[in-house]
Amino acid sequence: MTYPTYHNLIGGEWVPAASGKTLLNLNPADDADVVGAFPSSHAEDVANAVAAAKKAFASWRLVPAPKRAEILVRAGSILQERKEQYARDMTREMGKVLAETRGDVQEAIDEAFYVAGEGRRLFGVTTPSELQNKFAMSVRMPVGVVGMITPWNFPMAIPSWKLFPALVSGNTCVIKPAEDTPLSTYNLVQTLIDAGLPPGVVNIVAGLGPDAGAPLVEHPDVRAISFTGSSEIGSLVGQRAAASFKPVSLEMGGKNAQIVLNDANLDLALNGALWGAFGTTGQRCTATSRILLQKGIAAEFTKEFIARAKALKVGNGLDESVEVGPQVNEAQIATSTKYVEIAVKEGAEVLTGGRALTGGGYANGTFFEPTVFGGVTPKMRIAREEVFGPVVSLIEFDTFEQAIEIANSIEYGLSTALYTKDVNRAFTAIRDLEAGITYINAPTIGAEVHLPFGGVKQTGNGHREGLGAIDFFTTWKSVYVDYSDRLQRAQIDNAE
Numbered sequence: 099m100t101y102p103t104y105h106n107l108i109g110g111e112w113v114p115a116a117s118g119k120t121l122l123n124l125n126p127a128d129d130a131d132v133v134g135a136f137p138s139s140h141a142e143d144v145a146n147a148v149a150a151a152k153k154a155f156a157s158w159r160l161v162p163a164p165k166r167a168e169i170l171v172r173a174g175s176i177l178q179e180r181k182e183q184y185a186r187d188m189t190r191e192m193g194k195v196l197a198e199t200r201g202d203v204q205e206a207i208d209e210a211f212y213v214a215g216e217g218r219r220l221f222g223v224t225t226p227s228e229l230q231n232k233f234a235m236s237v238r239m240p241v242g243v244v245g246m247i248t249p250w251n252f253p254m255a256i257p258s259w260k261l262f263p264a265l266v267s268g269n270t271c272v273i274k275p276a277e278d279t280p281l282s283t284y285n286l287v288q289t290l291i292d293a294g295l296p297p298g299v300v301n302i303v304a305g306l307g308p309d310a311g312a313p314l315v316e317h318p319d320v321r322a323i324s325f326t327g328s329s330e331i332g333s334l335v336g337q338r339a340a341a342s343f344k345p346v347s348l349e350m351g352g353k354n355a356q357i358v359l360n361d362a363n364l365d366l367a368l369n370g371a372l373w374g375a376f377g378t379t380g381q382r383c384t385a386t387s388r389i390l391l392q393k394g395i396a397a398e399f400t401k402e403f404i405a406r407a408k409a410l411k412v413g414n415g416l417d418e419s420v421e422v423g424p425q426v427n428e429a430q431i432a433t434s435t436k437y438v439e440i441a442v443k444e445g446a447e448v449l450t451g452g453r454a455l456t457g458g459g460y461a462n463g464t465f466f467e468p469t470v471f472g473g474v475t476p477k478m479r480i481a482r483e484e485v486f487g488p489v490v491s492l493i494e495f496d497t498f499e500q501a502i503e504i505a506n507s508i509e510y511g512l513s514t515a516l517y518t519k520d521v522n523r524a525f526t527a528i529r530d531l532e533a534g535i536t537y538i539n540a541p542t543i544g545a546e547v548h549l550p551f552g553g554v555k556q557t558g559n560g561h562r563e564g565l566g567a568i569d570f571f572t573t574w575k576s577v578y579v580d581y582s583d584r585l586q587r588a589q590i591d592n593a594e
């Protein structure tokens with residue numbers, strides 16, 4: 099079949115990788131459908147992209163922030179016009195269902211309009227000087243060339259969380275999209291170009307992580323790295339960047355718990371759990387992977403949850419009636435399969451699912467049955483390790499305090515949810531759950547762009563996207579203006 103060939107974007111020009119090699123982007127619902135060939139880039143391509151970004155920084159940093167923001171406003175409007183097409187492209191390359199890929203594009207639209215407002219804020223502080231006739235303030239400065247490494251599960255939203263705040267802050271960017279889903283980054287950047295972004299301000303280098311991501315992290319002219327992906331690679335990226343004291347923002351894994359108390363609205367809790375566990379085929383860092391059930395409702399919840407999980411329609415996400423799309427690739431299927439084996443060996447029971455779907459309409463794709471484990475105890479690996487697939491564990495508990503303890507007993511700390519009608523317990527949970535995000539009577543997934551996004555423990559290294567991204571993409575400059583016309587020595591002339 100024929101398919102388009104894409105190039106890297108370097109200094110406003112589309113250029114093939116120096117190696118001349120490409121990687122095929124396949125539709126996970128149908129591997130006969132090739133979305134396109136994308137460059138397989140290496141250090142040389144990265145160096146060219148960084149040089150172009152460095153050159154563009156000289157003028158981009160001088161563009162007034164409100165003018166930079168106008169480009170984001172235009173980009174948001176163009177994305178609105180192209181939403182359907184970009185959602186279809188995304189379903190083809192990533193697999194998740196159309197309703198969700200429309201949501202992914204919508205998130206980029208929301209981010210564009212939210213961040214554009216920063217063009218007229220980017221607030222610093224003014225404060226009194228301790229000396230007479232002296233003015234003190236702090237202003238935000240761009241960092242310089244920023245490197246971005248993104249995952250495949252939110253192929254447009256996550257690049258937008260990084261690119262838009264970096265751009266409005268006056269930085270120039272080199273982005274290395276996930277090898278499974280580069281097209282959505284291309285669509286996003288094409289939108290920025292059509293909105294008037296000057297050449298070289300955003301550059302794309304596509305390729306494999308070790309080939310194209312690692313040299314970006316190590317390049318001396320890259321002043322900061324923003325990474326979203328697995329904790330394993332995040333740790334590597336953080337360590338490499340530390341060698342040159344490069345700031346790194348790391349957003350990584352989760353093992354998110356939904357707690358259901360005896361007094362919960364059970365139907366609501368069931369709907370939330372189903373969406374949290376199987377939305378995006380379980381491939382969200384905020385996906386519900388543990389459902390903690392108080393004993394009074396456990397039997398009824400379990401029976402009904404299994405029935406609803408069984409009824410989910412799995413298939414090609416381009417079919418509007420499908421509820422659960424494929425997993426993104428064979429490696430993810432292998433991981434889900436491996437964890438089923440581990441769980442069963444540890445004594446968990448497969449209540450439904452547990453296998454890859456093959457044959458019939460599933461023959462050419464990477465599909466996995468929605469899978470529910472019962473009899474799970476908090477120490478089992480299936481209750482502690484991230485699977486990133488349509489796999490969820492049911493864990494029973496007696497008291498509210500036990501539920502909080504179990505929820506916190508893992509190494510991750512991204513999202514949590516509590517279903518209850520008891521306001522006292524709700525606020526206690528908000529205080530005590532060790533996570534960057536807590537939902538009350540809503541599923542663990544569903545972040546909005548204007549709140550801080552990120553987690554504690556092994557989920558992140560303290561930075562936040564959304565509200566907080568500007569803090570990462572700017573650096574402070576403190577400014578003192580002395581209009582006394584004489585030498586004033588701080589802490590000396592004004593002592594006493």
Ligand code: ADP
Nearest residue numbers: 247248249275276306307308311312327328331
């Ligand atoms: P996921 O399992 O969600 O794909 P990864 O952490 O493997 O998460 O990948 C996230 C991003 O990190 C991808 O763009 C990938 O290409 C990139 N990556 C993988 N290995 C490295 C590496 N050694 N250095 C830099 N980036 C990497």
